[in-house]
Amino acid sequence: MSHLLVAPTRVRRLIATAAILGGLALALFTILKLPLVGVGVYVVAVGSAALVQPLADGTAFDERDEEIAHAAAFWTLRVFGLASAITFPALTVAWGVGAFE
Amino acid sequence: MGDNRFDGSFVQFVTGLLAAAAAVSLALLSNARPLLGVAGYIIFGGAVVVIQSQRDAAFASGARPQTPAEITLTLIGLTSAMVFPGLVAADGLGVFSWTPVSVGIALTVAVLYAIYGIVSVGHRLRGRPA
Numbered sequence: 001m002s003h004l005l006v007a008p009t010r011v012r013r014l015i016a017t018a019a020i021l022g023g024l025a026l027a028l029f030t031i032l033k034l035p036l037v038g039v040g041v042y043v044v045a046v047g048s049a050a051l052v053q054p055l056a057d058g059t060a061f062d063e064r065d066e067e068i069a070h071a072a073a074f075w076t077l078r079v080f081g082l083a084s085a086i087t088f089p090a091l092t093v094a095w096g097v098g099a100f101e
Numbered sequence: 102m103g104d105n106r107f108d109g110s111f112v113q114f115v116t117g118l119l120a121a122a123a124a125v126s127l128a129l130l131s132n133a134r135p136l137l138g139v140a141g142y143i144i145f146g147g148a149v150v151v152i153q154s155q156r157d158a159a160f161a162s163g164a165r166p167q168t169p170a171e172i173t174l175t176l177i178g179l180t181s182a183m184v185f186p187g188l189v190a191a192d193g194l195g196v197f198s199w200t201p202v203s204v205g206i207a208l209t210v211a212v213l214y215a216i217y218g219i220v221s222v223g224h225r226l227r228g229r230p231a
Contacts, residue, residue: 016218020218023211023214026185026186026189027207027211029189030189030192030199034193035189035190035192035193036190036193036194038189039186039189039190039193042186042189043186046182068221068224068225069171069221070168070170070171071220071224072217072220072221072224073168073170073171073173073174073217074168074170075216075220076170076174076213076216076217076220077170077173077174079216079220080212080213080216
């Protein structure tokens with residue numbers, strides 16, 4: 001069965017690619033008025049991401065990935081929070097002075 | 102580590118809230134919007150199951166517990182991964198059409214995970230997380 005195993009780096013890249021493709025396909029096919037095609041591509045992408053992980057030759061996500069996920073989650077919410085704290089009051093002000101609907 | 106403060110009690114608190122949300126959505130929406138109620142129940146109940154199984158797995162392998170930021174992003178991610186394809190499918194079947202509000206929410210979620218993806222790649226390219 002060893003010929004079926006995939007290097008952990010490759011597994012991580014495949015999962016990331018599948019996630020990005022799935023999300024983009026969902027958005028693009030919705031815009032192109034082909035929503036069912038979008039859902040089909042999304043299901044295939046997410047399904048293959050789930051199927052490829054057990055095929056990893058070793059641990060697909062180790063402690064280093066955990067640290068990256070930890071830091072990324074922290075910085076994402078910090079950036080998103082700061083951006084929201086600036087954007088939404090600004091929109092409210094713009095709405096108040098009639099510059100934004 | 103300050104993170105450990107949230108390990109037991111925070112996760113229990115979140116799962117408690119989610120379980121309550123699952124029950125309430127089923128109870129309150131069953132009359133008016135049955136499909137919405139069932140969808141809420143499946144999403145919130147599924148989130149409870151996933152969080153608890155992840156925590157058990159983390160305990161078993163001795164891994165670091167998830168931080169509040171990770172739990173938040175996991176929850177929003179799992180919910181979005183089910184809700185938005187569902188909405189697109191409903192759109193395809195003609196039982197849903199996009200409004201400015203739902204488009205706004207979808208774009209906000211897209212931006213959130215775009216930031217997450219960029220930050221992840223940035224940390225990975227730098228070799229070590231800060």
